[in-house]
Amino acid sequence: MEIxxxxxxxxxxxxxxxxxxxxxxxxxxxxxxxLQQKDDWDKFEFDSKREILNSIKPKIFHETMRLLSFFQKGLIKIEENDYSDYRKEEEKIELNNIESMFKE
Structure with missing residues (x-):
């Protein structure tokens, strides 16, 4: 969660x-x-939090791998405190089609 x-x-x-x-x-x-507060959670609260995390984990993993592939191909580069994005517009779905990403 900290990441x-x-x-x-x-x-x-x-x-x-x-x-x-x-x-x-x-x-x-x-x-x-x-997570540092987990000792204060009751079992029901803990289970409900785990369900939330488990439900979004595959989507986060998929997006992370998608972005990583762009870094590996040199299509996104971080230089100093800025970045360059060389992707095609249709590859920037997080900017122009975020609704579909949340529905998947």
Missing amino acids: LEQLYNDYCSGYSFLRYLGLTYITGIDALPK
Whole structure:
């Protein structure tokens, strides 16, 4: 969860290719108590949090692998405190078709 929180912060700082991961974090995971607080959860709360995480985990993994492939191909590059995005418009689905990503 801490990594997704950092990705959300990066998205808010202008790394728009992180949009889906950032929005997934803020709309679904941010409200979850942090892992350090797990001793304070009751069993029902813990199980419900686990269900939420399990339901979004495949989508997060898929998006992470999709973005990683763009980095590996050199289509997204981070240089200093900025990035370059050389993808085709249709490959930028997190910017122009985010609704479909959330429905999948």
